[in-house]
Amino acid sequence: MAGKIYTAGLVVIGDEILSGRTHDKNIAQIASWLQVQGIRLAEVRVVPDVEGRIVEAVNALRAANDYLFTTGGIGPTHDDITVDAIAAALGVPVVIHPDARAILERYYADKPGGLTDARLRMARVPQGGELIPNRMSGAPGIKVGKLFIMAGVPHITAGMLEALTGTLEGGAPLLSETIGCWTAESEVADLLREVEKAHPECQIGSYPFFRKGRVGANFVVRSTEADQLAACVDALCAALGEEGMDFTPGGI
């Protein structure tokens, strides 16, 4: 019997993603990390660097999910407005976090200009925020309740995720097994539907590809229940075998 399903929303903040200039890597990285924590990524919204749009997306997704992540917009420049937008969404003021200020004071002590106002922007957090350390760079992320404010630069976000690993309450992780098959999806559409119907605790996704001049598809069976998953995979392999299909457990 499956327990509570934990879900997360993700708001990707950045004109550079919406203009096509930067290819987002955070969706896939956060999605994969959440799976391991037993949390499902339920929705992603990509919004521009506009406070009202960020507030709207943050409020919609935090109301609907156990956790909310954001990426982008936490640097020192004028287009970094994530902290202000999230404070507005939460209805709290922005404050300087003393530990973040201390980190920046040390870092800029021997640099020209010292800790300027622009640099001090990076110590700002929504009131109640705690720092998420990361060993990839000095800049911390911010945790405010169930809300996690991460960097836009993927390897910095990777460091923050590493610091958070194992600290979020999750449910049973979603397990999956893949079966690859050299067939057009349409050949096995009825078979897939029937096998899924007979295993109500499992979902089957079908992902077609075209490789080496041949069409094929990977069938991904997902479930939080290991025994149900195994039964569904066995039934699918048996059904493909009966049809004389050329299939490969583990995927192609």
Add this chain to the structure above:
Amino acid sequence: MAGKIYTAGLVVIGDEILSGRTHDKNIAQIASWLQVQGIRLAEVRVVPDVEGRIVEAVNALRAANDYLFTTGGIGPTHDDITVDAIAAALGVPVVIHPDARAILERYYADKPGGLTDARLRMARVPQGGELIPNRMSGAPGIKVGKLFIMAGVPHITAGMLEALTGTLEGGAPLLSETIGCWTAESEVADLLREVEKAHPECQIGSYPFFRKGRVGANFVVRSTEADQLAACVDALCAALGEEGMDFTPGGI
């Protein structure tokens, strides 16, 4: 004087993106293509293969934008529910498109099983839908008014975009110029803010990087007005020069 700004929303449909299994490539591809058409991508939502969630996202983004694109979920298998969800969102029935049926009849005429019910699913469109041809594969996309239903597989969507090129009414394309600089963002945060403020028709985005052991940033100036853009770029280069910065027009 800038004219009307045309906007588009994008709904990416697919459990495989939310699980982290597949790295989305359609957001960047559609964003870049829209820029050239003079249309801004205003928001993206990634939702699972669940009809109610697709309907909600489609209705929210089509109400807020001139155009709406979707990717994913238009194949022949049971998890391909995009056409049904969009028909539900539009409040119209699903019908078999005669041209799509004819294409499939020809394609499957000499194949075992012929045009099965599963295969015929690929000829289904929301009532009023027209086909978007593509030369990359037989499977067409679907246009229903201002709504464009595209494939999940990126190279197939590329073919559909090619067929649509130049057919959507757009505004002045958003122009951009990039200036790269070997500096920490925080060194020039005030300078960027002031230059942007002095050029109200322009936005400046700052995108930091860490390469070859050094920190740097690319500053992207965007405007629909070529002369304003040039003036802002000139002002930014002059200001960076006054500060003795090592900068490179065109970006690093």
